[in-house]
Amino acid sequence: MERAALELFVEQGFTETTVPQITARAGLTTRTFFRHFADKREVLFTVEEEFPALVSGLMADTPASLSPMALIAQGLEIIAVTRFEGQREYLRTRRAVIQADEGLRERELRKLSVLSEAIRLGFRNRGVDELTSTLAAQIAVTVFNVAVSRWLDQDGEQPLSDLVHDTLRALRSVTTDPAEQTHAASSIPWTS
Amino acid sequence: MERAALELFVEQGFTETTVPQITARAGLTTRTFFRHFADKREVLFTVEEEFPALVSGLMADTPASLSPMALIAQGLEIIAVTRFEGQREYLRTRRAVIQADEGLRERELRKLSVLSEAIRLGFRNRGVDELTSTLAAQIAVTVFNVAVSRWLDQDGEQPLSDLVHDTLRALRSVTTDPAEQTHAASSIPWTS
DNA sequence: CGCCACGACGACATTGCGTGTCATCGCTAT
DNA sequence: ATAGCGATGACACGCAATGTCGTCGTGGCG
Numbered sequence: 001m002e003r004a005a006l007e008l009f010v011e012q013g014f015t016e017t018t019v020p021q022i023t024a025r026a027g028l029t030t031r032t033f034f035r036h037f038a039d040k041r042e043v044l045f046t047v048e049e050e051f052p053a054l055v056s057g058l059m060a061d062t063p064a065s066l067s068p069m070a071l072i073a074q075g076l077e078i079i080a081v082t083r084f085e086g087q088r089e090y091l092r093t094r095r096a097v098i099q100a101d102e103g104l105r106e107r108e109l110r111k112l113s114v115l116s117e118a119i120r121l122g123f124r125n126r127g128v129d130e131l132t133s134t135l136a137a138q139i140a141v142t143v144f145n146v147a148v149s150r151w152l153d154q155d156g157e158q159p160l161s162d163l164v165h166d167t168l169r170a171l172r173s174v175t176t177d178p179a180e181q182t183h184a185a186s187s188i189p190w191t192s
Numbered sequence: 193m194e195r196a197a198l199e200l201f202v203e204q205g206f207t208e209t210t211v212p213q214i215t216a217r218a219g220l221t222t223r224t225f226f227r228h229f230a231d232k233r234e235v236l237f238t239v240e241e242e243f244p245a246l247v248s249g250l251m252a253d254t255p256a257s258l259s260p261m262a263l264i265a266q267g268l269e270i271i272a273v274t275r276f277e278g279q280r281e282y283l284r285t286r287r288a289v290i291q292a293d294e295g296l297r298e299r300e301l302r303k304l305s306v307l308s309e310a311i312r313l314g315f316r317n318r319g320v321d322e323l324t325s326t327l328a329a330q331i332a333v334t335v336f337n338v339a340v341s342r343w344l345d346q347d348g349e350q351p352l353s354d355l356v357h358d359t360l361r362a363l364r365s366v367t368t369d370p371a372e373q374t375h376a377a378s379s380i381p382w383t384s
Numbered sequence: 385c386g387c388c389a390c391g392a393c394g395a396c397a398t399t400g401c402g403t404g405t406c407a408t409c410g411c412t413a414t
Numbered sequence: 415a416t417a418g419c420g421a422t423g424a425c426a427c428g429c430a431a432t433g434t435c436g437t438c439g440t441g442g443c444g
Contacts, residue, residue: 018400029423034402069369102302109301110294131338131362138334139366146326170323174331175367177261210429221394226431387444394437401430408423414416 001026001036005043010093014101041107044098048111052118055079059122068128068136073168076144080160084148092152116141143167193218193228197235202285206293233299236290240303244310246271251314260320260328265360268336272352276340284344308333335359 004025008017019040023033037043058075066074084091098104116137123133147167151160196217200209211232215225229235250267258266276283290296308329315325339359343352 019402020400030401031403031424032422035421038402040401067369068366105305106298106302109305110298113297113301131342131359132366134338135334135359135363135366138338139331139363142327142330142334146323146330150323167323167327171327171331172367172369174260174324174327175364177259177364211431212429222430223395223432224393227392230431232430385444387442389442390440392438392440394435396434396436398433399431402428404425404427406424409421411419411421413418 001028001033002043002046006094006097009044009097014097014104041104044094044104045107045111048115051079051111051115054083055115055118056122059119059126064126068123068132069168072136072140072143073165076140076147076164076168077161079144080147080164084151084160088152088156091148095152112141112145139171143171193220193225194235194238198286198289201236201289206289206296233296236286236296237299237303240307243271243303243307246275247307247310248314251311251318256318260315260324261360264328264332264335265357268332268339268356268360269353271336272339272356276343276352280344280348283340287344304333304337331363335363 001022005017005022008021008025011017019033020030022043023030033043037046055075058078059071062071062074098108119137119140120133123136124130128136144164147160147164150167151158151163193214197209197214200213200217203209211225212222214235215222225235229238247267250270251263254263254266290300311329311332312325315328316322320328336356339352339356342359343350343355
């Protein structure tokens with residue numbers, strides 16, 4: 001059913017595709033569709049559903065000595081290799097469909113928000129304070145999202161894990177403001 | 193009309209409130225509602241509509257010598273003082289309504305995404321590279337959002353601008369991982 | 385003064401999403 | 415064999431959202 005839906009979305013767009021059309025192609029009825037998915041958008045996000053639980057498990061099984069940033073770097077690396085690498089083409093078409101519709105972009109943001117919340121709780125369970133947990137969780141999601149976006153944009157030469165670490169480096173570079181450093185690199189490091 | 197809608201949402205919830213109910217209280221018809229708002233959710237987000245343009249203007253009128261983080265600190269400070277300070281009670285009830293409904297939270301995330309995109313373009317127009325612009329924009333929105341959340345939670349003693357700067361400090365503290373610093377503070381600085 | 389162009393609103397019809405309810409089918413355990 | 419149970423089909427329905435047309439000011443211009 002997810003397959004039938006994605007096909008139709010690619011062929012004629014999300015809004016132009018009606019739920020009866022999807023169920024007809026899948027050989028089911030309209031009512032059955034809404035027994036499996038809360039609404040029409042959810043049919044594209046069944047994969048993401050396992051991520052929060054996966055992340056929770058990962059964070060619980062990691063030595064408590066790791067600092068938040070080190071944990072993020074390691075966790076994103078694992079997710080990248082085990083769940084994304086090799087799915088590039090599928091993820092590209094899926095992203096194209098989502099980016100083409102406002103409602104789907106909205107739903108994707110919600111999924112990221114849920115994931116961020118799971119990460120935040122993961123940090124809290126490790127004894128990290130509330131503020132740090134919230135910020136670290138948001139950062140993790142942001143960095144991973146930017147890295148995946150860059151990964152899907154380019155022609156597949158750089159592996160996702162490289163881009164994750166590169167994005168993390170860029171983030172550190174942005175937050176460590178040279179105006180507050182003793183050895184500022186240059187006066188215009190922000191141009192290009 | 194925004195007023196009638198907010199009242200009804202507080203009284204009986206968002207989902208339980210129907211558009212005809214809103215228009216009836218406002219003395220208009222259902223069709224007129226959708227001439228002013230794209231959908232039922234939008235009635236709560238007319239305020240946010242001006243933010244992207246405001247931010248664009250602010251970023252264009254700022255000396256080019258400022259680094260991204262310095263610009264963010266200054267910009268958030270201005271927004272906090274001119275658009276939020278003094279609106280605390282209204283923002284609290286509005287947040288309560290939004291947090292109570294999945295669809296409204298979703299829409300709020302979209303508004304933040306649009307704002308982030310405007311900030312990203314603001315950085316790009318200042319000559320900042322793509323990656324830095326994207327990360328800085330997301331960081332700005334995240335930090336401000338966390339700060340506002342903290343501001344609405346507490347009893348109004350700390351001004352929002354203080355919380356913004358405090359949240360920025362916390363962010364720098366998270367991203368500058370002690371594991372990569374020469375003078376690590378302690379082995380367990382993440383607990384509490 | 386009269387006319388008209390234009391924007392805002394009302395009234396009506398229509399489509400599609402999402403839900404409630406009940407009947408039916410197939411599978412499994414005892 | 416049958417009783418139970420989960421998944422599905424078959425309606426019916428409320429509401430969101432859009433298209434279309436008619437109406438009512440309001441304000442400019444001859």
